[in-house]
Amino acid sequence: MATKNVLDTVAKKFIQIGLPKDLFERNKFNLLVDRNKIIVRYPAPGVRSEVVETPTGVKTKVYVEPGTKLEEPVTLCFGAAETTEVQTTEGEIVVGEGADVKFQVYGAMAEGIKLKHKNKLKVRVEKNARFEFLDLHYNGEDTFVELDTETDAYIGENAYFRSVFKQTRGRAGKVRIVLKAQVDKKGVAVFETKMIGKKDDEIYVEDVIHLNGEESRGISKSRIIAVDETKATFVGETYGNAPRCRGHIDCSEVIRGKDVTVKAVPVVVVNDETAKVTHEAAIGSIDKKQLETLMARGLTEDEAVDVIVQGMLR
Amino acid sequence: MTPILTVNDVKLTIDGRPILKGVNLIVNEGEIHAVLGPNGAGKSTLAGLIMGINDLKEPDSGEIIFQDKLVNGLDITERAKLGITLAWQEPARFEGITVEEYLKLSGRNNPELDVVECLELVGLDCSYLNRFVDDTLSGGERKRVELASVLAMRPKLAVLDEPDSGIDFASMEDIANMIKTMRERGTTVLMITHREEIAEIADKATLMCDGKVVQTGDPKEVGQKFKTMCVKCEVRNPELVGGE
Numbered sequence: 001m002a003t004k005n006v007l008d009t010v011a012k013k014f015i016q017i018g019l020p021k022d023l024f025e026r027n028k029f030n031l032l033v034d035r036n037k038i039i040v041r042y043p044a045p046g047v048r049s050e051v052v053e054t055p056t057g058v059k060t061k062v063y064v065e066p067g068t069k070l071e072e073p074v075t076l077c078f079g080a081a082e083t084t085e086v087q088t089t090e091g092e093i094v095v096g097e098g099a100d101v102k103f104q105v106y107g108a109m110a111e112g113i114k115l116k117h118k119n120k121l122k123v124r125v126e127k128n129a130r131f132e133f134l135d136l137h138y139n140g141e142d143t144f145v146e147l148d149t150e151t152d153a154y155i156g157e158n159a160y161f162r163s164v165f166k167q168t169r170g171r172a173g174k175v176r177i178v179l180k181a182q183v184d185k186k187g188v189a190v191f192e193t194k195m196i197g198k199k200d201d202e203i204y205v206e207d208v209i210h211l212n213g214e215e216s217r218g219i220s221k222s223r224i225i226a227v228d229e230t231k232a233t234f235v236g237e238t239y240g241n242a243p244r245c246r247g248h249i250d251c252s253e254v255i256r257g258k259d260v261t262v263k264a265v266p267v268v269v270v271n272d273e274t275a276k277v278t279h280e281a282a283i284g285s286i287d288k289k290q291l292e293t294l295m296a297r298g299l300t301e302d303e304a305v306d307v308i309v310q311g312m313l314r
Numbered sequence: 315m316t317p318i319l320t321v322n323d324v325k326l327t328i329d330g331r332p333i334l335k336g337v338n339l340i341v342n343e344g345e346i347h348a349v350l351g352p353n354g355a356g357k358s359t360l361a362g363l364i365m366g367i368n369d370l371k372e373p374d375s376g377e378i379i380f381q382d383k384l385v386n387g388l389d390i391t392e393r394a395k396l397g398i399t400l401a402w403q404e405p406a407r408f409e410g411i412t413v414e415e416y417l418k419l420s421g422r423n424n425p426e427l428d429v430v431e432c433l434e435l436v437g438l439d440c441s442y443l444n445r446f447v448d449d450t451l452s453g454g455e456r457k458r459v460e461l462a463s464v465l466a467m468r469p470k471l472a473v474l475d476e477p478d479s480g481i482d483f484a485s486m487e488d489i490a491n492m493i494k495t496m497r498e499r500g501t502t503v504l505m506i507t508h509r510e511e512i513a514e515i516a517d518k519a520t521l522m523c524d525g526k527v528v529q530t531g532d533p534k535e536v537g538q539k540f541k542t543m544c545v546k547c548e549v550r551n552p553e554l555v556g557g558e
Binding site (some may be wrong): 129135212223252287288289290292293294295297298299300301307310312313314 | 365390391393394398399402406408411413420422423463467499518
């Protein structure tokens with residue numbers, strides 16, 4: 001475990017890029033990792049975990065005991081306060097039957113650093129459990145991260161899993177996000193991605209949801225704001241494989257800049273006559289009426305764009 | 315009477331079609347002025363031209379003068395900063411913006427802003443503050459929030475485009491009272507409508523048809539003319555209005 005000086009240095013750098021100060025002041029972290037060093041580790045009630053430092057990152061195993069219900073989120077941070085060639089994180093999370101927990105995970109890449117971050121995560125949400133995984137990324141404006149993250153999730157009978165990937169500050173960098181879910185009977189999977197790309201950022205997001213159980217549900221939602229020369233692709237695949245399952249893909253991407261390229265690829269496949277999967281996709285500039293409404297209240301065009309974009313990324 | 319808004323011989327053609335054919339209108343400071351007319355009369359286009367929306371920064375000819383300042387060519391923000399605002403007939407929806415945030419943005423230059431009071435004046439309670447200004451609001455609720463945002467802004471001139479549309483009949487009195495309150499608080503109201511009963515709360519009314527002003531005067535008289543002249547006018551007939 002690191003000394004207070006190390007924690008203070010990390011805190012300063014992460015707060016600089018927008019991490020809430022409160023997290024450090026009130027010791028909110030259950031786990032804080034800088035590159036491959038565990039800086040803070042503090043148990044949460046009903047949550048067992050193993051965390052191992054590796055040459056390039058950490059491996060974690062988390063088991064949420066059945067029936068555990070936590071009012072406060074389990075707070076984790078995987079970041080880099082200094083440049084390092086590569087950071088790898090591997091994790092397994094099992095949420096036991098009937099548990100109800102929320103993980104708030106901060107990805108913090110300090111101002112000016114460059115690195116490749118690889119992440120693999122396996123999630124298993126057992127019967128009747130509810131699990132929210134909020135993956136909040138903070139990068140500096142001069143940070144460049146190549147992020148490659150894959151999540152494989154199994155959602156058990158009548159279980160609920162919501163995964164939110166959000167990067168609304170700093171540069172996105174070169175990003176590949178793949179989220180996959182197998183959803184059992186009456187289970188629900190909700191994937192949301194909210195990102196802003198600037199300069200020559202490259203964003204690739206792929207959501208794949210297999211609705212395998214009767215009356216299972218899946219929602220895949222993306223909001224990408226592409227600015228300058230950003231290239232962004234969203235692929236949403238939902239497979240309706242079981243009776244009365246329902247899926248929906250909703251992508252709405254905003255372009256700001258003449259050299260932006262944005263692609264949305266919704267794929268809907270239905271293998272059961274009572275299943276239903278729908279999609280809606282919209283790519284375009286900021287809605288003119290929204291813009292004019294805010295301008296008619298006295299906001300400048302730039303202020304209005306900012307309000308609209310921040311709302312979409314909320 | 316001091317004119318706050320003067321529309322002087324305004325002509326506008328869109329896609330080769332004349333929409334406004336020399337509109338003249340004077341709105342005096344502190345009054346509620348209704349603009350009545352059937353669909354397609356050019357009322358909403360006039361409202362848009364006053365606010366400068368839909369790329370309608372200036373007419374083909376004529377002048378729009380607000381408090382002695384020519385606003386032709388000014389952008390929307392510049393007009394708003396002069397004290398003009400518009401409430402849309404079908405207001406925009408905003409993802410991720412709460413009613414409270416929307417009202418605070420609208421009223422950010424109003425030192426006496428009270429968002430709860432603004433909501434109450436349009437018949438909504440404070441439970442709406444945390445609602446999002448998105449598709450989860452019904453058409454009527456969104457409309458009320460739009461009017462509340464005008465109250466929050468407290469402009470010198472509020473152009474209300476069909477403030478009564480999407481509002482159920484039983485709630486019309488709320489809307490009428492809200493418009494009167496707006497005026498009591500120093501806002502001149504230019505209200506676009508095609509319902510003569512809501513126009514009756516105005517101090518003055520103007521009847522438009524086929525891109526022209528037909529009559530300006532007492533709201534009851536103008537409303538009566540609208541009722542008798544326009545209701546059966548399924549096809550705009552210049553002879554009926556004494557026009558071309």
